[in-house]
Amino acid sequence: MKNLLIIIFTTFILAACSSTQSGKDFDMEVVKSFKKGETTQEDVRKAIGDPSGMDDLVDGETAWQYYFHENKSSGLNYVPVAGAYAGGSKGTSKHVTIRFGKDGIMSGMSFREIESGSSRF
Numbered sequence: 001m002k003n004l005l006i007i008i009f010t011t012f013i014l015a016a017c018s019s020t021q022s023g024k025d026f027d028m029e030v031v032k033s034f035k036k037g038e039t040t041q042e043d044v045r046k047a048i049g050d051p052s053g054m055d056d057l058v059d060g061e062t063a064w065q066y067y068f069h070e071n072k073s074s075g076l077n078y079v080p081v082a083g084a085y086a087g088g089s090k091g092t093s094k095h096v097t098i099r100f101g102k103d104g105i106m107s108g109m110s111f112r113e114i115e116s117g118s119s120r121f
Contacts, residue, residue: 023052023068023094028113031066031096039106044098057099061107066096091116 026048034044044064051064071091096111 019070019072021068021070023066024049025068025070026066026094026096028094028096028111031109031111034098034106034109036106036108041100041104044106051098060102062100064098064100066094066098068092068094 030047034047041062041064048066052067053065055063055065057063069092071089073089091114093114093116094112097109098106099108101107
């Protein structure tokens with residue numbers, strides 16, 4: 001009986017882990033390799049895919065945005081009493097904005113990547 005309870009408890013813990021995700025993941029090392037004045041829109045599309053959003057800027061340039069966010073919660077968050085002491089979560093956020101001139105060549109870029117996490121231990 002004790003082994004059955006341990007199996008049920010372990011299954012509950014593993015099943016209770018949750019993950020949320022938005023956007024399409026991309027490799028930040030690839031993004032960091034893009035070069036102002038050299039990288040084209042086609043190069044970017046081939047390397048990291050279609051943008052999450054696009055904006056036409058007043059100076060005739062175009063800005064492409066890429067974003068990805070993922071959050072994973074510990075299954076212990078859902079266990080009474082234990083969750084208050086041992087639960088937690090881990091998150092990753094990436095955001096990239098790439099500007100292109102009228103010629104389709106990169107004129108600038110900004111990016112950020114944030115790793116976050118919480119633990120109650």
